[in-house]
Amino acid sequence: MASQRTVAADALARNQVSRAGRPASAPRMGYSAQPSPLRSKDLPLDTVLIGDCIAAMNALPASSVDCVFADPPYNLQLGDAGLLRPDQSRVDAVDDDWDKFASFPAYDAFTREWLAAARRVMKPNATLWVIGSYHNIFRVGSALQDLGYWILNDIVWRKANPMPNFRGKRFTNAHETLIWASRSADSKGYTFHYDALKGGNEDLQMRSDWFIPLCTGDERLKDEEGRKVHPTQKPEALLARTLLAATNPGDVVLDPFFGTGTTGAVAKRLGRRFIGIERDPGYAAAARERIAGVETLSQAALLVAPTKRAEPRVPFLSVIEAGLVQAGETLCDERGRFRATVRPDGQLDNGLVVGSIHKIGALVQGLPACNGWTFWHAERGGRKTCIDAFRTEIRATMAGA
């Protein structure tokens, strides 16, 4: 994936800003020399645009990206003294100009502007991730809701190795929060790979608290003097989980606060396309170099397994019609506690009630619901075989046909 710049990208680059602020000649929205908005097919894919993200997003076509991952300034408000350890040494904290805002209203205005710009470029079924800390995430959350986004989850990223609270006056700040939101309450069909995440979590539903280490070791970009290239480089594992959950291979992921390009590096590795926007040319250069060294995983590794819900429905009657289970045969649960007889119409009879595999499964256990496919078993070659195996066989035949 080449980092080729388009006309729009070049126009944006002409308006490069310094680390300390926006170009003096340009207002925040709509540069004077701004190109007319692009068409979707001209999207600047796999490119790092240098400039203010609001203007850059306003120059992109509406409804053109599948996912937004945003790691905006947190407005940490550290003050001029910075953060000191008990021995008075300075903590390497985020005191960069890009993280400073004059007031909460100024931060709120900025937040609303970039969230509105991001919402315009999102496809109707796209979702947005925003990461933040207690300093900003509540403000971001309320702006999101005011703008019409619909919050799907808040994820707690529990840090495996958080920085201690040096003054001992508060709890160790050991997590950050990611908000995951759809474009609106009635957005339909957003991507969520429920089954893949569950499969990777030893068949337990993936929860909203993620335990992931900070970005350290070889992954952390350092300059020749061994200093961090970026103060807030995010761990690739965090990005990988968000993109695996909410995007498909080939999807376009937009990151308006690209920094050193963690989103781009992970997107490329996972076979997704990216658009990065970063106003600091130094960070953008580091991101480009980093991404150039990333290899995309093989297509086979990236194939998304079909979700259970997307698989064709198979009635239990089809299993009987295919001769995989016989009418009159007795089924039982895995531990052999409950039995029922298969009827020729595809229902089960437990001697008292006749009903579907699900209904009789629930009834014999005294439960409100039951997945009959995984509950009932048939005796095959002296072993209990789950009837779901027969459904899988039928689905394989359907796929072949």
Ligand SMILES: C[S@@+](CC[C@H](N)C(=O)[O-])C[C@H]1O[C@@H](n2cnc3c(N)ncnc32)[C@H](O)[C@@H]1O
């Ligand atoms: C929290 S950092 C993102 C770090 C990134 N996730 C990474 O892993 O390297 C925020 C970045 O947004 C950039 N930034 C701040 N305001 C911006 C704006 N208005 N437009 C574009 N970039 C901006 C900063 O220069 C900084 O690199």
